[in-house]
Amino acid sequence: MAEEVKLFKTWSSPYGLRAVWALKLKGIEYESIDEDHDNKSPQLLQYNPVHKKIPVLIHNGKPVAESLVIVEYIDETWKQNPILPQDPYECATACFWAKFGDEKVLPSIWRVFIQEGKAQEELLGQAMENLKFLEEQLEGKVFFGGEKIGLVDIALGWIANLTCMLEEISGLKLITQEKFPLLFGWMQNFVCTVFVCLNPKPTERPRQLGGLQALDY
Amino acid sequence: GVKYEHKEDDLWNKSDLLLKLNPVHKKIPVLVHNGKPVCESLVAVQYIDEVWKDRSPLLPSRPFDRAHARFWADYIDQKVYQLGKKVTRAKGVVHEAGKKEFIECLKLLEGELGDRPYFGGDTFGYVDVALVPFYSRFGAYETFGNFSIEAECPKLVAWAKRCMDRESVSKSLPDQRKVIEHVTRVRKLEGVES
Numbered sequence: 403m404a405e406e407v408k409l410f411k412t413w414s415s416p417y418g419l420r421a422v423w424a425l426k427l428k429g430i431e432y433e434s435i436d437e438d439h440d441n442k443s444p445q446l447l448q449y450n451p452v453h454k455k456i457p458v459l460i461h462n463g464k465p466v467a468e469s470l471v472i473v474e475y476i477d478e479t480w481k482q483n484p485i486l487p488q489d490p491y492e493c494a495t496a497c498f499w500a501k502f503g504d505e506k507v508l509p510s511i512w513r514v515f516i517q518e519g520k521a522q523e524e525l526l527g528q529a530m531e532n533l534k535f536l537e538e539q540l541e542g543k544v545f546f547g548g549e550k551i552g553l554v555d556i557a558l559g560w561i562a563n564l565t566c567m568l569e570e571i572s573g574l575k576l577i578t579q580e581k582f583p584l585l586f587g588w589m590q591n592f593v594c595t596v597f598v599c600l601n602p603k604p605t606e607r608p609r610q611l612g613g614l615q616a617l618d619y
Numbered sequence: 620g621v622k623y624e625h626k627e628d629d630l631w632n633k634s635d636l637l638l639k640l641n642p643v644h645k646k647i648p649v650l651v652h653n654g655k656p657v658c659e660s661l662v663a664v665q666y667i668d669e670v671w672k673d674r675s676p677l678l679p680s681r682p683f684d685r686a687h688a689r690f691w692a693d694y695i696d697q698k699v700y701q702l703g704k705k706v707t708r709a710k711g712v713v714h715e716a717g718k719k720e721f722i723e724c725l726k727l728l729e730g731e732l733g734d735r736p737y738f739g740g741d742t743f744g745y746v747d748v749a750l751v752p753f754y755s756r757f758g759a760y761e762t763f764g765n766f767s768i769e770a771e772c773p774k775l776v777a778w779a780k781r782c783m784d785r786e787s788v789s790k791s792l793p794d795q796r797k798v799i800e801h802v803t804r805v806r807k808l809e810g811v812e813s
Contacts, residue, residue: 452690452694464683466683466686466690467690468689468690468693471686471689471690474686475682475683475685475686478682478685478686479682490666490669490670491652491666493665493666493669494657494663494665494666495657497659497662497665498657498658498659498662501659501662502643535643
């Protein structure tokens, strides 16, 4: 039976991008369905009645929701270019840092950028502490996954996409080469790999966001 | 059936060992296997399932069924603790709204269980492990939420009691009365009226 793979996402959501990157890393052909955040389709609501959100992966008619659950599903279904380590301890470590990214890093960075003045200064400390943990994890590595992109890189890829955009809009520089040299370098490597290496000939013009290219296609 | 050493920690006076093993979150649980720490409860459960895969698997074998189980465990993680906190430790409008959402959450889980003995189907599985610890808090939810979980979700309570027939569950879950006492203390400290 020919495989049918569809992905419900939006053009801007970092969560949707995780599924995109995982599918691209595995070389899986899929149909992309862009949803309107303010006007969700009946199909999306039918496929994800619990959260009513993207991303939702449909594989041969069966839905899988929640971005990291989707990435693990993709990794377990298509065995080429593994995303998660084989070793149980390394796998647990990867899952831990992916969760840390979602539960701590993303909210702490988002809170910094939506505040101003003294409130922003107070929140900055927490964001910096979270980023220091990530910086330590990159010691001796190109990617969080080692030599190649892994689960943690995919989970944290929004840093390369969203943070730069927020810094450009707000004028506040959070991840600089001086403060976080490894994270800074990782961002360049990640952008290069997912955008250039996985999609050398984009079929559509990449979206420009304040001088940066949106990391989807 | 894996032998392990149990170490209790004090929530308000965390040991140096815990802080060393989990410097990121400074929280329990932490599983230590041959000296290496694994943090975050569901990460630890999946680790245990992977390492001792020859005995009583918790996650199903097929990728879609595994994704389904992970989805519901993630839902439990995101919703049950936080909404339960609003039931036991909030007041006024936050409490009332939290209680309504919490009951809806339990009903959704009951719907997912359906007529099966366990969330894992015929056998106790990953989602059962993710949810059953909260049974020890049902007394607290009912006391401070002023409602009956059994009246709202009879199948879910039947499921919980079924799980409690398992020695591994009944011997490890804290007594519901002890949890009510603990929550009462926390409410006093936080200035929430009874």
